[in-house]
Amino acid sequence: MSAANPEPSRLRGLLLVAGREIRVRGLSKANIVSLIVTVVIVGALAALPTLIGGDDGDEKIGLAGANAAAMQAQLDAMGGFDITVYGTAAEAEQAVEDETVEAAVADGSLYSRDGVGNELETRLDAAWQAAGVQTNLANAGLSDQEIAGALTVKPLEFVTLESGGVTGPLDYFTGLVISIIMFMMLMTPVQYIAMGVVEEKSSRIVEILLTSLKPWQLLGGKVIGLGVISLVNLVAMVAVGLGVSAATGMLSDLPPGTASAAVSTVGWWLIAFALFGTLAGGVGSLVSRQEESGSVLTPLIMSLTVSYIGAIFLLNAPTSTFAEILSLVPPFSAIAMPTRMAIADVPAWQIGLSAGLLALAAAGALALGAQLYKRSVLFTGSRLKLSEALRRAA
Structure with missing residues (x-):
C-alpha cells in the first residue's frame, strides 16, 4: 500500500x-x-x-423623376440608404436645402449642399446608370423577367497569381x-x-x-x-x-x-x-x-x-x-x-x-x-x- x-x-x-x-x-x-x-x-x-468609422447609419437620399422607382430598387439592393421619394425635382431639391436628406437624384441631376464623398457619388451614379438601363429596357417592351435576365451578370471570379498582402x-x-x-x-x-x-x-x-x-x-x-x-x-x-x-x-x-x-x-x-x-x-x-x-x-x-x-x-x-x-x-x-x-x-x-x-x-x-x-x-x-x-x- x-x-x-x-x-x-x-x-x-x-x-x-x-x-x-x-x-x-x-x-x-x-x-x-x-x-x-x-x-x-x-x-x-x-x-x-x-x-473611427463614424455614424454607420443609412445615407438619407431623396429621389424624384421618371426613374425614381427603378433607382430606389437599385439602392435598396445595394443597402445602406434611407430613401424618400418626392413628387417633383423641386421638392427633392428643397429637401436637400432643408437638410432633410443628404443628397437627391432627380431627372438626371444630383443635388447636394456642398458636394458628396467619392464613395457615395460612385454608388449613386452606378444606381442611376442601372436604373436608366432598366427603364430603357422596359420602354423597349421587355417583360420584368426578361429585364431581370438581361441585367443579371455573373460576378468576376478573383484569381490571385502572385503572393499578395x-x-x-x-x-x-x-x-x-x-x-x-x-x-x-x-x-x-x-x-x-x-x-x-x-x-x-x-x-x-x-x-x-x-x-x-x-x-x-x-x-x-x-x-x-x-x-x-x-x-x-x-x-x-x-x-x-x-x-x-x-x-x-x-x-x-x-x-x-x-x-x-x-x-x-x-x-x-x-x-x-x-x-x-x-x-x-x-x-x-x-x-x-x-x-x-x-x-x-x-x-x-x-x-x-x-x-x-x-x-x-x-x-x-x-x-x-x-x-x-x-x-x-x-x-x-x-x-x-x-x-x-x-x-x-x-x-x-x-x-x-x-x-x-x-x-x-x-x-x-x-x-x-x-x-x-x-x-x-x-x-x-x-x-x-x-x-x-x-x-x-x-
Missing part, C-alpha cells in the same frame, strides 16, 4: 506550489487591476473600427491586435517566473522549500500557477474582444478565419508558454540577485521581440515565403502563425507542422529548463554560466 503513496504526494506538492502562486500573484490587487485595465483596452481596440486595413488591424496580445501575454509571465525564482533563491526560501519538495515540483508549480493566471487573463481578453466585435456588428466583417484564429490563440499560447516559461525558470536559477536577472533573460526577451517584429512584417505579406518560414520555425511561430491565421487562409498541413515543431521545441525547453533549475537553484554567489550549470552534478 505504501508504494502507491508517492505519486499522489508528488502531484500534491506540485499543486500546492501552483496554488500558492495563484493566491499570491493571481489574487493580488496589482494583477486584478492590470486585468481590468487590459480587458478595457482590448474592448476599446475591438470597438475602434466602429468608432493584406486585403484591407481591418485585416491588418485584426492581425496586429492578436500579435500584441500574444507578445504581452508571453513577455509578462516569463519575466515574473524568472524574478520569482531569483527572489526565492536570494532570500534562501528555496532551501527551505526543497526540504519537502522536489526541484521539478517547485519549478513546475510556479510555471503552472502563473500559467493559470495568464490563461485566465488571455481567455478574458479573447472573450471580450470577440464579444465587443459581435456587439458592434464588426464580427461578420472580419476576415473569415478571425474568430477561429482568436480562439486557437489560446492553444498556441499554451505551447509557447511552456517553452518560454520553463526556460525562464531555468535561466533565472543561474543568478542570485534581481539586478542580474536581466542579463540571463536577454536571449528570451530578444527571441520574443524578434517574433513580434516578424509578425508585424508578416501582416504586409501573409502569403509570402518569408511569412511561411516565420510561421513554421519555433519559437517565432508562436506569434507568427496565429497572426497569419487571422488574416489569411493557411494550409492545414502548415498549421499542423507548425504546431508539431513548436510542441517539440517546448518539450526540449522543458527538459533543459528543468535541468538548469535542478542543478543551479541551490548555487549561491556570482552568476553561474550555462555550460557550468549543465556540467554540475544533478
Whole structure:
C-alpha cells in the first residue's frame, strides 16, 4: 500500500506550489487591476473600427423623376440608404436645402449642399446608370423577367497569381491586435517566473522549500500557477474582444478565419508558454540577485521581440515565403502563425507542422529548463554560466 503513496504526494506538492502562486500573484490587487485595465483596452481596440468609422447609419437620399422607382430598387439592393421619394425635382431639391436628406437624384441631376464623398457619388451614379438601363429596357417592351435576365451578370471570379498582402486595413488591424496580445501575454509571465525564482533563491526560501519538495515540483508549480493566471487573463481578453466585435456588428466583417484564429490563440499560447516559461525558470536559477536577472533573460526577451517584429512584417505579406518560414520555425511561430491565421487562409498541413515543431521545441525547453533549475537553484554567489550549470552534478 505504501508504494502507491508517492505519486499522489508528488502531484500534491506540485499543486500546492501552483496554488500558492495563484493566491499570491493571481489574487493580488496589482494583477486584478492590470486585468481590468487590459480587458478595457482590448474592448476599446475591438470597438475602434466602429468608432473611427463614424455614424454607420443609412445615407438619407431623396429621389424624384421618371426613374425614381427603378433607382430606389437599385439602392435598396445595394443597402445602406434611407430613401424618400418626392413628387417633383423641386421638392427633392428643397429637401436637400432643408437638410432633410443628404443628397437627391432627380431627372438626371444630383443635388447636394456642398458636394458628396467619392464613395457615395460612385454608388449613386452606378444606381442611376442601372436604373436608366432598366427603364430603357422596359420602354423597349421587355417583360420584368426578361429585364431581370438581361441585367443579371455573373460576378468576376478573383484569381490571385502572385503572393499578395493584406486585403484591407481591418485585416491588418485584426492581425496586429492578436500579435500584441500574444507578445504581452508571453513577455509578462516569463519575466515574473524568472524574478520569482531569483527572489526565492536570494532570500534562501528555496532551501527551505526543497526540504519537502522536489526541484521539478517547485519549478513546475510556479510555471503552472502563473500559467493559470495568464490563461485566465488571455481567455478574458479573447472573450471580450470577440464579444465587443459581435456587439458592434464588426464580427461578420472580419476576415473569415478571425474568430477561429482568436480562439486557437489560446492553444498556441499554451505551447509557447511552456517553452518560454520553463526556460525562464531555468535561466533565472543561474543568478542570485534581481539586478542580474536581466542579463540571463536577454536571449528570451530578444527571441520574443524578434517574433513580434516578424509578425508585424508578416501582416504586409501573409502569403509570402518569408511569412511561411516565420510561421513554421519555433519559437517565432508562436506569434507568427496565429497572426497569419487571422488574416489569411493557411494550409492545414502548415498549421499542423507548425504546431508539431513548436510542441517539440517546448518539450526540449522543458527538459533543459528543468535541468538548469535542478542543478543551479541551490548555487549561491556570482552568476553561474550555462555550460557550468549543465556540467554540475544533478
